[in-house]
Amino acid sequence: MTKGEILSFLGVLFLAGGVTAALTPLVKKLAEKLGAVDMPSARRVNTYPLPRMGGLAIAAGFFVAALATVRPIDSELLGILLGAVAMVLVGAVDDVVSLKPLVKLAFQIVAATIPVLFGLRIEFFSNIFFIGDEPFISLGVLAAPLTVFWIVGVSNAVNIIDGLDGLACGVSAIASLSIFFIVLQIGDPVTAMLVAALTGACLGFLPYNTNPSKIIMGDSGALFLGYILAALSVVGMFKWYTLISFAVPFLIVGLPLFESVFSFLRRLLTGKNPFQADKGHIHHRLLNLGMSQKQAVAVLYAVSAVLGLIAIVLTAEDEIRAMLVLVVAAAAAWLGIWLFGVAKRRRARKQALKGESHEQN
Secondary structure, three states: OOHHHHHHHHHHHHHHHHHHHHHHHHHHHHHHHHOOEEOOOOOOOOOOOEEOOOHHHHHHHHHHHHHHHOOOOOHHHHHHHHHHHHHHHHHHHHHHHOOOHHHHHHHHHHHHHHHHHOOOOOOEEEOOOOOOOOOEEEOHHHHHHHHHHHHHHHHHHHHHOOOOOOHHHHHHHHHHHHHHHHHHHOOOHHHHHHHHHHHHHHHHHHHHHOOOOOOOOHHHHHHHHHHHHHHHHHHHHHOOOOHHHHHHHHHHOHHHHHHHHHHHHHHHHOOOOOOOOOOOOHHHHHHHOOOOHHHHHHHHHHHHHHHHHHHHHHHOOHHHHHHHHHHHHHHHHHHHHHHHHHHHHHHHHHHHHHHHHHHHO
């Protein structure tokens, strides 16, 4: 990567971040005026009212940076941008009036269909079961519906993990950075520029969203971030016809996807409505271990970073791959030791409380 390219990527990142940071206070006032406020409840973690709709500032930062710097804007990219506008609007309306789940899902499908109509397709899939001699399988008529399913699925997956201050925004920033390094390796500077804009927009919003947050991004932000990550993964990786290209997009958004599947199956197995929100998510479980919000978010950031590094390892050259393997191993070891320490301290506190209780009795 040349010095000029580095400056270009940094420029788009700072432009997106600056626009998002500047607009967030204005969006906060707008949300309060419209009554788009997240109130404390038994299911919520926040203990005070929080304005929603922060996603409008994130989307604005992304669009300004993308439209100002990315060239050329071909039909496929135009479809992605138009679909992003539609997805932000769906989320914003839901932030204000709380759409019914099926109505919101229908509008999400419409938004996800827009880029498909403009040519965005997962046309090939890695031949992971080695059926025949070809390294990939053509999806044919399934290409369009599977692409829509992927976009809607990832959009809702990011929305599901948006339960702690800064969690979904930070995880999205980590995921977008992972995509950035991968698409640079496969020679796709346009997608790299778009991902740099997305990263900048997330970073511009995080100071307002880190615990204790002043504003949350709401569905307008979570659905937008999931949509962009899903769409850009189709452009940058599902079209990369190698065996490992199958795993890479799933690793990058691994945490949101795992949380979505785990939550769906958990609710089904316990006889609950699989679409009904609850407090059984991973971040809730970390809080139940005795972690603070910041600690739980840091752990999930680390998990996302490890998954992102693994994805980069799979696509890297041998020398870089060897170095990244060591980084991944060190990060995983640190995360395991930290979680063990948290659990140990929690057990010690419980035992101390039990001892005090016995003494009082």
